[in-house]
Amino acid sequence: MSTAESASPLTLNRLSVYLRCLRHLQGQGVRRISSQELAERYLLSATQIRKDLAQFGEFGIRGVGYDVDQLAADLTALLGLDREHRMVIVGMGNLGSALARYLGFNQGPFRVVGGVDRDPAKVGRRVGGLAVRHSDELARVVAETGAVIGILAVPADAAQACYDDLVRAGVQAVLSFSPVHVQQHPAVPVKSVDLRIHLEELAFFLRGTRDGG
Amino acid sequence: MSTAESASPLTLNRLSVYLRCLRHLQGQGVRRISSQELAERYLLSATQIRKDLAQFGEFGIRGVGYDVDQLAADLTALLGLDREHRMVIVGMGNLGSALARYLGFNQGPFRVVGGVDRDPAKVGRRVGGLAVRHSDELARVVAETGAVIGILAVPADAAQACYDDLVRAGVQAVLSFSPVHVQQHPAVPVKSVDLRIHLEELAFFLRGTRDGG
């Protein structure tokens, strides 16, 4: 498996999709599948499946197709989902608390192991089985828990400082929910999820509509 | 203002970003700005700003730049953010409840006005100032509240059916948090936000790391 560094986010996201499809097939007892059939079942593109996989090696058997279990295992390893990734949430307001409760119930390789907030009123509370600690202790929380992913759920004006704190504390990647571009440290990639942008994209399509009752 | 239908999602998302930057500048009392300076301040591309805007009309003054208030107003209208969009949440589990609490506190043109769930145990509960009603009543809830956006927060295997329900109930656009591709009705676009995919993308960059310890 030639580990091509620096695949595009688009490709990586599709690999996640493929993996999910393969797990679904495993649940149905399917053992072999062609790119063609995979594409038909899940509304994907057969060529694109092959091209995406080709970036990381040769996983199929010509004339036959792919071994479902094998390919699922390969993609799991490729995406780094074969071991636990511990996460710490920065900002335990509405969104942070919501994520703690939501992600806390998630199975799989991702586990929320800590949450911090700057507001002393929130420190000490328990949210979804998690004790909130003070932001000043972030580095200690990260060290104690072995967190490698930071979840940013702070207001826009605090995002950059909190990201920098996370970098100093030693996390390796950050998922940000703050509606702002964060200037990135080269070794600590940020992935942004901006709910407002998504809602505003939808609003664009509602312009012509009689709206609001 | 020539309303170019069908701009790419990439362009629309950047327009949202520009609008946010302009509001920030308004807060600072800036009244005029060039694409050049806007790009420098917010780490954007000056050419791209101009190209993006060009799809919808001419908003600037050559040799001068853009009027901040005017452009903000134009983009607000363009994106349909000049009036309220009511939203109904389908699936009041962990994620749905989290979103109700989170989005409920949000200002701006988006407002959560209803939530439904299939589980009778959840019906009647109040979540973030919202009374949960039964999924069977979805069409009535949409009609009563004037909701135009549906928020899908149900498990993968229920997503397609719930999307179809939303379409029948009369919403015009859907924001889905379900980890699955939904087959779309042509008049009801779906925007997908998949937290797992984003986490898995980050995990890819952690493969080399000593992790979980």
Place this chain on the structure above:
DNA sequence: AGATGTGAATGAGTTCACAGCT
């Protein structure tokens, strides 16, 4: 002079078409 708006050039991403393996 100075900044916008835009055709032309480049680059990224997807699809096509087929060589090559089973």
Place this chain on the structure above:
DNA sequence: AGCTGTGAACTCATTCACATCT
């Protein structure tokens, strides 16, 4: 024959370079 893996063609997106307007 059948399906993968891949160079070539094509489409979509970004960047460049400059004509145009104030």
